[in-house]
Amino acid sequence: MKKQEIKIVIGFALFVLIGVGAKLALAIPKEGVRAGSEQFKAEVMVPVNQEMPIKNSETELLSKPEINVAPPKDKTDDKKFPDNLAVESAVAIDLDTGEKYFVLNEERRWPIASLSKVMTATIALENYKLDDKVILSEKAADAYGTAGDFHAGETYTVQDLITSMMVVSSNKAAVALSENMEGNKFVDLMNKKAHDLGMLNTYYNEPSGMSSLNQSSLSDLMLLTKYVWQNHPEIFSASHKTKASITEINGGKTRTLTNINQLVYDPRFVGGKTGFTDDARQNLISTFSLNNKRVVIMIFGAEDRITEAKKIIAFLTEKQKSDNDKNKNN
Numbered sequence: 001m002k003k004q005e006i007k008i009v010i011g012f013a014l015f016v017l018i019g020v021g022a023k024l025a026l027a028i029p030k031e032g033v034r035a036g037s038e039q040f041k042a043e044v045m046v047p048v049n050q051e052m053p054i055k056n057s058e059t060e061l062l063s064k065p066e067i068n069v070a071p072p073k074d075k076t077d078d079k080k081f082p083d084n085l086a087v088e089s090a091v092a093i094d095l096d097t098g099e100k101y102f103v104l105n106e107e108r109r110w111p112i113a114s115l116s117k118v119m120t121a122t123i124a125l126e127n128y129k130l131d132d133k134v135i136l137s138e139k140a141a142d143a144y145g146t147a148g149d150f151h152a153g154e155t156y157t158v159q160d161l162i163t164s165m166m167v168v169s170s171n172k173a174a175v176a177l178s179e180n181m182e183g184n185k186f187v188d189l190m191n192k193k194a195h196d197l198g199m200l201n202t203y204y205n206e207p208s209g210m211s212s213l214n215q216s217s218l219s220d221l222m223l224l225t226k227y228v229w230q231n232h233p234e235i236f237s238a239s240h241k242t243k244a245s246i247t248e249i250n251g252g253k254t255r256t257l258t259n260i261n262q263l264v265y266d267p268r269f270v271g272g273k274t275g276f277t278d279d280a281r282q283n284l285i286s287t288f289s290l291n292n293k294r295v296v297i298m299i300f301g302a303e304d305r306i307t308e309a310k311k312i313i314a315f316l317t318e319k320q321k322s323d324n325d326k327n328k329n330n
Helices: 005-026 030-045 060-062 113-127 158-168 171-179 185-196 218-233 236-237 305-329
Strands: 088-093 098-103 131-133 154-156 243-248 253-258 268-278 281-290 294-301
Touching: 005 236, 088 218, 098 281, 098 305, 113 158, 113 171, 113 218, 113 236, 113 253, 113 268, 113 281, 131 158, 131 171, 154 158, 154 243, 158 171, 158 236, 158 243, 171 185, 218 236, 218 281, 218 294, 253 268, 253 294, 281 305
Parallel strands: none
Antiparallel strands: 088 098, 088 294, 131 154, 243 253, 268 281, 281 294
16 A cells, blocks of 8 residues: 555544544533532532531630630620630629629639638638737748738737738738638638538638639639628728728837739729739739629739729720610610
């Protein structure tokens, strides 16, 4: 066969093959192509991480260790929480009615630091007389801190030791009060009182709060705060003063204590207690007179409790103003 004839045969064969391929392609149903295209699009649009839905409930957002964004608003778009609250836990509650203005992790158990001294003062008042005399032991004088300028062998009344705890958070005063009972009886009474008040998330290891084993929740401390205001208001009243005087009985020397709680300079402040350790960070119990109501603000785990308390006060003030405006319009 000549070369020219071979080229013609090969060309014809290629022509036939191309024609067959084209027919096969045309034979595929158009519906199949569309179905395949839609399936591809669907696969692309399926959300990644379907088993981990986006968390958008208030509870889930508020359970984060630190809150640096405003929690979501409800359907009415009313503001329900203070903005940018950087704390572990916080609550604002009407002391008299129990109305909760907002709650953030109120059941979380946390080292309470010197907030322990509120219970220490309570047990002291319920087991001693205010004019009972207490001699500071070496152990009490060696307790951490210099607040109150106490020394071994000095004698003070129970009232002055309670004042020292509430105004300058003296650890020495707390230990001295507890040592006025034998053994560990004082701390046992602290835990018994907590149990009697229904403070089931609370435990006291010692009277000052220096131990991280002293733990509670804000809901528990609210029970104690209500009890103290109802039965021993003088505990928080002592903390309402910018300055207080105590007298060492043996030498008759009087010294002046300056309140360490900066909120005392707010005219709305009624009384409270601060607390701090490295583990607990800054804690706070404070009562304010706001809009003719006694409002308790509590904070756990803040880097700056005063700033956070002011955020809460501003929130409550604005909320009351908003509520008043709504009532006028209705």
